[in-house]
Every structure is written in C-alpha cells, then in structure tokens.
Amino acid sequence: MTQRRRILSEARILMSFILRRSAPPHLLRRYARALEAGRRSPLDLPRWLAAAPALVGLIEPFGKPRGDFAAQLTDRLGMALLLCETDPAGAALFVNDGRLSRLAACRSALSGLIAESAMLPVRLVLKYIPIRS
C-alpha cells in the first residue's frame, strides 16, 4: 500500500471512530494534509480496525502513553479530534447549540460513560500488554 493510501486508511479509521460514522472525504483529505504538513508517517494500526473502527477505543492509551506507538496514537487521536470538532461534519458531537434537549444531552453522555466503563478493563490490560510497542 502506498504511503498516501496508508495515511487515508488511518484517517478513515480514526475519524470514523470519533464521528461514529463514515468520515466524509473532505475530512479524510484534511487529516492526510495535516499529517503531511507535520511530516508524520502513517501509524502501523492493526488491520482489523479497518473493519471495526469503534474498537479503536480498546487500544486507545489509558492515562500516560507507554511506548512510541501509544504516544503516536494519542497524538493522532488528538489531531483527529480537533479536525472533527472544527468542521460542520463533526462539530455537533462537541457542541450542543440547543438542538438537543438537556435530557438528550445527558443521556448521550451517560451512554458514553457506560461504554467507557465496559472498555476500561480491556484498556487497562492493554496498557501493560500493548498491541504495538
């Protein structure tokens, strides 16, 4: 796979993970340009994540990242987060302009907290037995 394709694959996985849906092409391209602007190489993400981006949460470092891969993944997720937040395609995940009722906003947050609790044991294990070093 060419470098550009690997970058776009990484963008697809991480942005889809955050957006909870397929990322629009313009955001993928923006992620790729951001990576290239910072002269960063694509991450060696596990291939199975392409089929299930939601599972990125399991390998996302918990607490202070241990090792190069964990540090880079944290950095990339931070980038993806900012790119999603600053575009109309993703901003509604971060900002409630009143379209969501308080109940809906709280319910969504609670769902997130429950999901976090379910993932926590796996994340803790993978903190000390990482998939990549």
Place this chain on the structure above:
Amino acid sequence: MTDADVVVIGGGAAAVSAAWPLVRAGLRVLMLDQGRRSDATTDLPARFPDGKLSDPAAWKTLLGADFTGLAETGRKTPKMKIPAHQYVMRGFSAAYRLKANGVHALGSLARGGLTVMWGAGAYPYAAAETAHWPVDFAELCDSYREIATRIGICGSADDDLAAALGPAHPLQAALPAHPTAALMLDTYRRRHPQDFILGRARNAVLTRPQDGRQDCDQTGLCLWGCPRGAIYRADQDIDLLSRHDNFRYQDCAFVTAVTQQDGHWVATARDMDGRQPERRFSGRRLILAAGTIGTTALVLRYFGIFDRPLPLACHPAFAFAALRPSRIGSAWQSRHFALGQLAYQIGPAGQPDAFGSVFSCEGLLASDVIRAFPFTRRNAAVIGRALLPAILVANGYLPSRYSDSNIRLTSDGELEIRGGFSVDYEAALTSARRRIARGFRRSGMLPLPGSFQRAQLGSDSHYAGTLPMTAVPGSQAPGCDPNGQVYDAPGLYVADGAALPEMPAKHPTFTIMANADRISRRLAATFW
C-alpha cells in the same frame, strides 16, 4: 541635533503608556520597535462556537490553514496555540539568544507586543502591595485612572472584589457573565465563604465604543482576536499616537544596544527580518520598555555586566477546573464573552495570598479541554458536550516571592534564564490549593479531581523585578530610582516590568502601564 527628545524602545503596553504623557507634553517622541505584523489572511467565523457548526472554512482560522493549531502545547496556555498569533512570539528567543531552564521565556517582537494575544485581565495593586515601593501610591492611582480611561476597562465597581482591589478607577459596565459563572457568583453572595473573595473580572475590553474601537458583541472569538477592536491592544495606541506630529513610530528597529554619545543617548537597531540596514537613533532621554527580558539585556550590556545573575520575579501559577452539577446538559451559549468571567483571591483583602481568574470552557476548543478527560476520544466528545457548559476553568497566581529565578548575560552574549521556586513554595501552594478549593465548593462549584495542574514558570509571560526601583542605589546590582531613571546612567529610564520591585499575586500589566505613565509624567514635567 537628535532624532527625538525621548526615544522609547518597545511597542507594547509599557512603551505606549510611557509615550503618551511625553507626546501630550509636546515632546518629540520616537518609538523603536521591530513591529512585526500579522501575516494571517483568514477571516474569523461569524461566531464561536456556532461557526464550527455551520462554517466549512472555520477550521482554517481555528487550526490554521497550515495546521499550526495541531501542534502539541505542553503546558502552555490555550492562547499560545492560536494560529493567527504565532507570529507574535516568533523569533523572540533567537533575537535575544535566550537559553531558558525551568522557565518559559516568552516575549514578542510584534507591533503591540504581547497585548496582541493577552487575556486582558486588568487589576490594580492595592496600597499594601506597593507599601515597600519607593512610589507615591496616590500618584500611581492617578496613573491607574489615566490608563483605565484611555484603554477602557469593564467590570463591576460594587462587588466584594471591587472593595478588595483598592484604588477606584473609571469602569465601563461589565459584560454579561456566562450562566455558570453567574450561578457561582450568586451562591458566593448567599453563602459568603470565609477567606475567599469573588467578583466580576476586570477586563481591558470595551462595552461602549471609544476612539474608533467598537464595543464587544459577544461573538465568543476572543482567543482568536477581536475584529471589532473591543479587546485592548497596544498597537491601537500606536495608531492613535501616530496621529500626532511629534510622534514617530519606527518599525524594523530591534534595538541591540544603547550607549551614550556627546551627552545624548544612542540606540543601535537592526531589522530582524533583514530588510533594513543597522541604524542608530539618538535622543536626549531614552526609555526602555522592551519588556523585562529585553530591557534587562540592554542594561546589562550597557554596563558590561556579564555572568552575574539578577533576580527575576515570576508568578508561580496553576490551573484547575470546577463543575456546577445543575448546569450539566445545558445548551451552549451562542452569545458570550470568552475571556475572564470572574476573579477571586484568598488571604488578606489588600494583600492576597493568591489571585486568579475564572473562565468558561465555551470560548475554548472543546478538544483542548476534553483531552484531559480519562475517556476515549469518541466518548469524551459527547461527555464533554454535556459537561463543558457546567465547567469553569480557573487559573491562579502566587506572589513572585515564591519564585526563585534569575537572569544573566553571559560573556558569550547569551541570555540565560533559570527558573526555580523558593523553599516555602510547596507549603504556600498546598495551602492556597486547599483554601481556593474550599472557596469554590462553598460557592457551589466542585473542583474536578485530577484537574489541578501547575503551570511552568513563565508560561503566563509575567516577568519583573530585574532592575527594581529603590530609594537609594543598591551596591551590587543595577536598578532605578523612584523616577525610573537607571542609577549611574542619567537620562536612561526603565518603564516596564523590570522596574517593579516584585509582583504580588495579581496580573501585573495594568500596574506596569500605570507605572510607565507615572514615570513619563514625571519626566515630562522636569524635561527642560
């Protein structure tokens, strides 16, 4: 024949405050400044955070078309990350050949200096805080009033904080507070916690137009720059000064040395961007207002003092977040002011042990806040969407006596700055943290576990005290008389933070400006 009666070195808040009294007195004033301008061409989105939801080009402003906003910030404040402001600090370290250890050494070669990107907090020092200064406090108060009238400061004159702050000065009406901040203040007023004073923040922001600047319209884009000119910046004063025939602003003039020649002062300046040759400018008097770091370098070089450290006052600083549970899930504000909402202090009213400002999260990029959450990014976004309207973030400062830092010019021409803390710093910080947390809890805000962070020294760019005003000359180190004139250098003045003997816990900028005004008024009165 000199180029000016008075040459002022610098283009920031202290420099313009020093220039005004001289210009009004009819003296010929020449301001020397590198004076870099913004190279940003991107328009701001209409509103924040709404712009993110609807404007497909908002990312260019918020992150930078070249993605500079994605760079890691370490422990710098969010405002240091703003793409359009990266030019403000660019080249400063290289210009002074700075080597910093244990401290951020920040400064600016920009037109307007650090006020281009400051938080606009404007708090006067109380009489007790300047009791050991060789300065007539009443005279300083006159200068506070002059500065406040000129730049416009908004806030409340009738809350507990106003009573504790001390000298009264003209105030424009306060901006509406963020709902969470308003609730905190309301609870504080009902419960009146002990050892904790809370009130509306004082900001150098207009709520009514003046001098061609418009009033704040609460777009929430404060961190990215105010297109209405509502937030004070020193380059606004440069524009106003430039309307006077007896004022000249010379940019591309980074001063590298000051010397005396034929009874005049001569500043040697070069263009850091290489567009102009090295030049020399002369004046009967010379005022150094290049910022503490820059001014100190010039004075040390003038006296040939190498490898001797001078004490440098810095603010030990910290930050934390607090939650108002009843606001969880609230809608975000479409109209809001994004800078300081409230300010607090602990300790004696006139001489606080710590002082800080309180901000809402809605003027920040949510990602910068939620990255501290212990959740996956995916869930942190939606959790943050519900929590951030309920969270206030606060900074805090301890007095500079709890820092133990120094600056020296090496014989190689490098400027070394070493940051450190006093032996009683840890105890003071622990005590302050406990007392502030109690004050917040009693005001209905729950400090968030794990949110307390110490900021690296200097990350607020508050520096002072290297060439302090004293009643009599010190035997060991250079300093200034009460008029700001450098001892053993008649005609050379210091009008920036370097002249302040110390920094109490409050933001120093308003006092630096007032002191510069005071020094120049005295100079203008006795010039001939």
